[in-house]
Amino acid sequence: MSASDEGLISGRKHNESARSVAQSVAETAAQESGDARSTDRWLLKRMSSFLGDPPIEFAVRGGARVRATSAPIGRVTFASRAMLVSILADPWLRIGDAYSDGSLTVDGDLVAVLEAVYRASTMGDKPSWLRRAADLTHRSRANTLRGSRDNIHHHYDIGNEFYSLWLGDTMAYTCAYYPTPTATLDEAQTAKMHHVCRKVRLKAGESVVEAGCGWGTLALHMARHYGVRVRAFNISHQQIAYARERAAREGLAGQVEYVEDDYRNISGHYDAFVSVGMLEHVGVKNYPTLGRIARRCLGSNGRGLIHSIGRNHPARLQPWIEKRIFPGAYPPALSEMSQIFEPWDLSVLDVENLRLHYAQTLRHWLELYEAAGQRVRAMFDEKFVRMWRLYLAGSVAAFSTGTLQLFQVVFATADNNDLPWTRAHLYT
Amino acid sequence: MSASDEGLISGRKHNESARSVAQSVAETAAQESGDARSTDRWLLKRMSSFLGDPPIEFAVRGGARVRATSAPIGRVTFASRAMLVSILADPWLRIGDAYSDGSLTVDGDLVAVLEAVYRASTMGDKPSWLRRAADLTHRSRANTLRGSRDNIHHHYDIGNEFYSLWLGDTMAYTCAYYPTPTATLDEAQTAKMHHVCRKVRLKAGESVVEAGCGWGTLALHMARHYGVRVRAFNISHQQIAYARERAAREGLAGQVEYVEDDYRNISGHYDAFVSVGMLEHVGVKNYPTLGRIARRCLGSNGRGLIHSIGRNHPARLQPWIEKRIFPGAYPPALSEMSQIFEPWDLSVLDVENLRLHYAQTLRHWLELYEAAGQRVRAMFDEKFVRMWRLYLAGSVAAFSTGTLQLFQVVFATADNNDLPWTRAHLYT
Numbered sequence: 074m075s076a077s078d079e080g081l082i083s084g085r086k087h088n089e090s091a092r093s094v095a096q097s098v099a100e101t102a103a104q105e106s107g108d109a110r111s112t113d114r115w116l117l118k119r120m121s122s123f124l125g126d127p128p129i130e131f132a133v134r135g136g137a138r139v140r141a142t143s144a145p146i147g148r149v150t151f152a153s154r155a156m157l158v159s160i161l162a163d164p165w166l167r168i169g170d171a172y173s174d175g176s177l178t179v180d181g182d183l184v185a186v187l188e189a190v191y192r193a194s195t196m197g198d199k200p201s202w203l204r205r206a207a208d209l210t211h212r213s214r215a216n217t218l219r220g221s222r223d224n225i226h227h228h229y230d231i232g233n234e235f236y237s238l239w240l241g242d243t244m245a246y247t248c249a250y251y252p253t254p255t256a257t258l259d260e261a262q263t264a265k266m267h268h269v270c271r272k273v274r275l276k277a278g279e280s281v282v283e284a285g286c287g288w289g290t291l292a293l294h295m296a297r298h299y300g301v302r303v304r305a306f307n308i309s310h311q312q313i314a315y316a317r318e319r320a321a322r323e324g325l326a327g328q329v330e331y332v333e334d335d336y337r338n339i340s341g342h343y344d345a346f347v348s349v350g351m352l353e354h355v356g357v358k359n360y361p362t363l364g365r366i367a368r369r370c371l372g373s374n375g376r377g378l379i380h381s382i383g384r385n386h387p388a389r390l391q392p393w394i395e396k397r398i399f400p401g402a403y404p405p406a407l408s409e410m411s412q413i414f415e416p417w418d419l420s421v422l423d424v425e426n427l428r429l430h431y432a433q434t435l436r437h438w439l440e441l442y443e444a445a446g447q448r449v450r451a452m453f454d455e456k457f458v459r460m461w462r463l464y465l466a467g468s469v470a471a472f473s474t475g476t477l478q479l480f481q482v483v484f485a486t487a488d489n490n491d492l493p494w495t496r497a498h499l500y501t
Numbered sequence: 502m503s504a505s506d507e508g509l510i511s512g513r514k515h516n517e518s519a520r521s522v523a524q525s526v527a528e529t530a531a532q533e534s535g536d537a538r539s540t541d542r543w544l545l546k547r548m549s550s551f552l553g554d555p556p557i558e559f560a561v562r563g564g565a566r567v568r569a570t571s572a573p574i575g576r577v578t579f580a581s582r583a584m585l586v587s588i589l590a591d592p593w594l595r596i597g598d599a600y601s602d603g604s605l606t607v608d609g610d611l612v613a614v615l616e617a618v619y620r621a622s623t624m625g626d627k628p629s630w631l632r633r634a635a636d637l638t639h640r641s642r643a644n645t646l647r648g649s650r651d652n653i654h655h656h657y658d659i660g661n662e663f664y665s666l667w668l669g670d671t672m673a674y675t676c677a678y679y680p681t682p683t684a685t686l687d688e689a690q691t692a693k694m695h696h697v698c699r700k701v702r703l704k705a706g707e708s709v710v711e712a713g714c715g716w717g718t719l720a721l722h723m724a725r726h727y728g729v730r731v732r733a734f735n736i737s738h739q740q741i742a743y744a745r746e747r748a749a750r751e752g753l754a755g756q757v758e759y760v761e762d763d764y765r766n767i768s769g770h771y772d773a774f775v776s777v778g779m780l781e782h783v784g785v786k787n788y789p790t791l792g793r794i795a796r797r798c799l800g801s802n803g804r805g806l807i808h809s810i811g812r813n814h815p816a817r818l819q820p821w822i823e824k825r826i827f828p829g830a831y832p833p834a835l836s837e838m839s840q841i842f843e844p845w846d847l848s849v850l851d852v853e854n855l856r857l858h859y860a861q862t863l864r865h866w867l868e869l870y871e872a873a874g875q876r877v878r879a880m881f882d883e884k885f886v887r888m889w890r891l892y893l894a895g896s897v898a899a900f901s902t903g904t905l906q907l908f909q910v911v912f913a914t915a916d917n918n919d920l921p922w923t924r925a926h927l928y929t
Binding site for chain 1: 620678679680681682813814815834835836839840842843844846847848849850851852853854856857858901902903904906908915916917918920922923924925927928929
């Protein structure tokens with residue numbers, strides 16, 4: 074997974090609120106049938122309150138408005154009262170759908186509006202039982218061997234050409250690493266690949282296995298710049314086809330083997346295990362399996378790196394994102410990620426949180442996406458265009474507000490004492 | 502806590518093995534009553550097997566020997582068969598006691614022998630249910646307000662003069678940081694303090710709260726080199742007395758306030774929360790409380806650091822260490838440490854594992870401890886001298902073999918975007 078968000082807004086209290094709102098809607102509509110504007114205002118206030126009363130104005134097209142309590146940074150307009158009522162019945166799913174089909178519009182900077190919503194609705198110090206209750210209601214599409222194939226196909230096989238419009242030259246669809254905030258997207262993606270290679274301290278002649286390789290960029294980078302052999306696994310047919318063609322074109326097919334298969338079928342022994350942006354699709358239940366495979370791959374001086382979107386605490390994925398963008402995906406908290414390492418006595422050496430880098434990466438993707446608008450429209454309908462805009466803008470907001478994290482975790486087998494004395498080598 | 506180990510040997514299967522051994526001892530003693538040497542050999546083989554058959558020779562004084570299957574790196578001798586039987590009935594506790602009172606002696610390098618035992622008995626790929634079963638039997642002394650005071654008094658109030666013999670000039674009783682492996686102990690302790698201050702990015706005029714301050718070294722360092730005000734908490738009466746005297750002598754009493762109180766009673770607001778080497782005494786049950794206090798202390802741009810001994814997976818503390826050295830102590834796995842941060846939406850920014858640094862720190866402490874032998878003997882009896890040697894040597898082995906870890910965790914409030922873009926500032 075490259076960039077999910079918690080959706081427009083965090084998905085807690087989903088069922089609970091939806092039910093009480095629907096009930097109240099009926100009662101209130103009856104009571105105030107003579108006063109449509111007053112009903113609209115009441116509905117809009119429910120919506121604002123549901124979102125934590127962000128500094129946003131809410132309106133029904135050609136009808137009532139509700140001002141924000143503080144200076145508004147934007148306006149959200151619903152096409153009709155019926156639409157507003159429909160959204161209130163299942164907001165976490167339907168806000169996204171309504172934005173996509175144009176029955177919900179946003180005036181003002183979309184990212185800023187989404188950031189305001191994230192800030193207003195952050196969990197902050199809310200008790201963890203509330204979060205746990207929300208987690209229990211979360212049922213995502215299973216990541217069985219077959220389920221994973223379907224889930225990955227849904228997102229990654231919609232067209233290499235589409236992705237090439239806005240991912241930059243590297244075709245890396247994961248968080249970049251900006252040595253300075255002014256680095257370009259391509260510079261930052263290249264810096265990320267070096268950062269990863271240095272973290273696992275690749276040496277010429279070594280072998281690497283990569284679990285989830287996207288369009289194959291990192292594997293080629295490792296082979297070219299570090300002189301290693303790479304076996305790279307991916308279950309996206311389109312990505313593997315692209316990667317193989319690229320390796321052949323760049324004369325690296327002898328060093329890099331792309332395998333169209335599931336990470337659960339990785340075999341062999343390697344000096345390093347690397348997985349950048351796959352964990353979000355693995356599912357917490359499968360973490361011990363992933364760890365077992367990493368442990369089995371590595372000898373006593375083995376090193377590994379897992380790079381993943383994560384969270385400050387366990388929480389369900391926003392339903393709209395889970396349904397429309399990333400079926401089966403889940404960004405874990407560190408306590409959950411631990412289940413990769415702890416059953417196998419793998420030693421966590423280094424965790425780096427790069428969430429501000431992902432916000433910046435997503436800003437760059439969003440800019441390129443908007444600039445490619447004509448070409449995207451030639452490929453897909455307007456609904457798709459808006460849906461992906463919302464996904465990218467919402468992801469910027471999720472990372473910039475600290476709703477989502479990006480963890481790079483370096484690990485090693487427990488008895489590996491061939492470790493660098495400090496991390497200074499990453500910065501020279 | 503400064504340095505615990507998993508004991509001589511890891512403490513799993515404690516009760517289970519003790520029971521089966523005791524039973525077998527009785528049966529075998531009856532069967533082979535005519536052949537004392539054969540009985541000794543059988544008992545020694547049980548002991549070797551219990552320890553995972555390390556490359557060590559086992560012997561009864563003036564009696565039988567059992568050779569190691571590979572080239573031995575040392576010999577463990579039991580004073581008598583009776584002593585050997587007694588140890589086999591409860592090895593994880595009694596090996597330490599027997600070493601302390603001299604009824605178990607070690608020929609060869611003590612650290613190397615202990616490292617061999619650690620390596621032979623590591624859990625490796627053993628299933629996690631075995632570890633979980635062992636965890637369930639773990640009952641340590643409670644860390645209530647009163648319990649913590651007793652636990653801390655047991656270890657830290659045995660005499661400032663004693664500690665000053667082997668901790669070096671800094672009197673820092675926590676893992677040092679060696680920018681290069683050849684750094685001296687004092688250089689490395691000073692580098693550790695700078696490393697911590699840089700990680701929380703102290704700026705002149707800021708305020709810091711320190712939970713668990715030992716003899717006050719870090720608080721003075723922060724005040725002197727970073728121009729901050731510090732409130733430092735500790736429940737060890739002797740340490741606080743020493744720290745206050747030192748602050749006055751060094752003219753820093755106006756900047757550093759030492760408070761003889763429990764971390765649970767910390768109040769006020771600060772720019773940074775720092776805790777180096779206290780978490781081992783907090784107890785997992787109290788982690789959410791510690792996190793709540795850290796969260797409450799910090800404003801929206803707050804930063805924090807927790808430095809603690811840890812593990813690759815949850816496991817009970819070795820019983821001898823828990824009973825004789827560190828009552829109530831527990832080094833957590835990262836999944837357990839997460840319970841400090843996750844309930845309060847605190848964001849983990851950086852985790853660094855410094856276990857090789859702690860092995861080196863402990864080697865330096867052990868050297869100084871042995872060099873101060875005469876003066877230690879003038880303070881304590883021979884049993885104490887051997888007990889502390891075993892604790893220090895065992896701790897070197899625990900860290901050098903990867904049985905224990907040292908985690909430095911940097912965290913921040915979730916919405917803090919005033920973060921350094923990279924970690925390069927730590928290395929310039």
